[in-house]
Amino acid sequence: MLDPRNKNKELKSPGYEIFVGALSVLSILNLVLLYAVRDSGLNKILRIMDVIFSAIFLVDFTYRLLTAPSKSEYFFRRFGWADLLASLPFQQLKVLRLFRVKRVYRLLHDYGARNVLRTLSRDRAGSALYILLFMGILVLEFGSLGMLKIEQYAAGANITSASDAVWYTIVTISTVGYGDKYPVTNAGRILGSIIIVIGVGIFGTFTGYLATTFLSSKNTQPDAPTSDAQRQIARLKDLLAQQQAAVDQVEVLLQGDGR
Numbered sequence: 431m432l433d434p435r436n437k438n439k440e441l442k443s444p445g446y447e448i449f450v451g452a453l454s455v456l457s458i459l460n461l462v463l464l465y466a467v468r469d470s471g472l473n474k475i476l477r478i479m480d481v482i483f484s485a486i487f488l489v490d491f492t493y494r495l496l497t498a499p500s501k502s503e504y505f506f507r508r509f510g511w512a513d514l515l516a517s518l519p520f521q522q523l524k525v526l527r528l529f530r531v532k533r534v535y536r537l538l539h540d541y542g543a544r545n546v547l548r549t550l551s552r553d554r555a556g557s558a559l560y561i562l563l564f565m566g567i568l569v570l571e572f573g574s575l576g577m578l579k580i581e582q583y584a585a586g587a588n589i590t591s592a593s594d595a596v597w598y599t600i601v602t603i604s605t606v607g608y609g610d611k612y613p614v615t616n617a618g619r620i621l622g623s624i625i626i627v628i629g630v631g632i633f634g635t636f637t638g639y640l641a642t643t644f645l646s647s648k649n650t651q652p653d654a655p656t657s658d659a660q661r662q663i664a665r666l667k668d669l670l671a672q673q674q675a676a677v678d679q680v681e682v683l684l685q686g687d688g689r
Contacts, residue, residue, distance in 0.1 A: 440498070440508065441537045444546045445553065449560040450490055451534030453567065454527045457483040460571070461524050471578050474592035479571045480524070487527070488517040509533065555639045562632045566603060573599045573625045580618045587614050598622075603629035 441447060460483065464476045491513040498504035505511055509529040516526035538546055550557045578595035581587045589595055589611050598611040602625045613619050 440504075441541055442494075442497070443553075443556070444538060444541065444549045445557045445560045447534050447537055449564055451531055451538075452564050453483065453486065454530040454534070456564075456567070456571075457487075457524070457527055458531075461521070464521075469579075471582060471592045471595075472575055475571070475574045475578065475596060478592065478596055479567075481519075482567075482570075484517050484519060487513065487530070491517055555642050558635055559639045562635050565628060566632050569603055569625055569628050570596070570599055573603070573621065576621050577613065577618060580615055580621065581613055584615045584618070589613065589618070599625060602626055603632070605629050605633060 457480070460476055460479055464473060464480070467473055467476065491510065494504060494513065495501055495510060498508075498510075505514075509532075512526040512529040515523045516530070574592070574595040577589055577598060578592060581589040581595075582591070589598055594611055598613075601608050601611070602622060605626070613622050
């Protein structure tokens with residue numbers, strides 16, 4: 431049985447858990463679209479995204495297993511087996527991702543809404559990074575779907591397949607912009623502009639997050655020796671003051687005896 435003191439260790443961080451939960455909901459929506467969408471090109475994009483989701487969930491399963499206070503408890507009683515099966519490339523098992531949504535809800539509910547908001551507010555950079563990562567995945571999927579839907583049958587179009595749409599979206603969201611694939615319709619250009627703006631925001635925030643992380647670590651490491659030195663100096667000053675007071679008392683006594 432899991433030690434109650436380790437209960438909160440199952441919660442990695444509110445931001446991470448919300449990210450995983452939102453990604454789980456998106457992956458389930460992705461499965462619904464796979465059966466609803468009849469276009470072969472759009473279906474191929476959805477299958478590409480499903481491979482990406484499976485890879486992320488497999489990494490999440492490994493991370494939870496390695497950091498679990500009790501690996502057997504996590505695997506058998508905390509639905510770790512469902513996490514593993516849902517990450518495998520079998521469509522029939524993807525519905526097990528619902529267990530991830532259930533876990534996220536349970537962990538955040540046990541942690542408390544106030545604690546969740548307080549933690550997210552305290553770690554604003556990390557929370558913003560998770561939000562933008564999720565937005566990037568949203569844009570990658572629906573930007574590719576939208577671009578292919580708009581462009582594939584347009585006159586003079588060069589984005590005519592699933593691989594073209596995904597490649598264009600990746601290149602655009604990463605702000606590289608090779609220019610080998612580009613929209614030729616007005617609707618496609620508007621969608622491309624949205625992808626560019628979101629891509630700039632994602633990579634700008636990611637760069638700022640890394641800079642903040644490295645700078646804060648450099649600034650906080652020397653603080654400990656400095657504070658220790660300041661405490662030692664304060665102690666020495668106190669000792670000197672006590673010694674000076676003792677010397678003054680001795681002088682007073684000597685003067686009294688001289689009289």
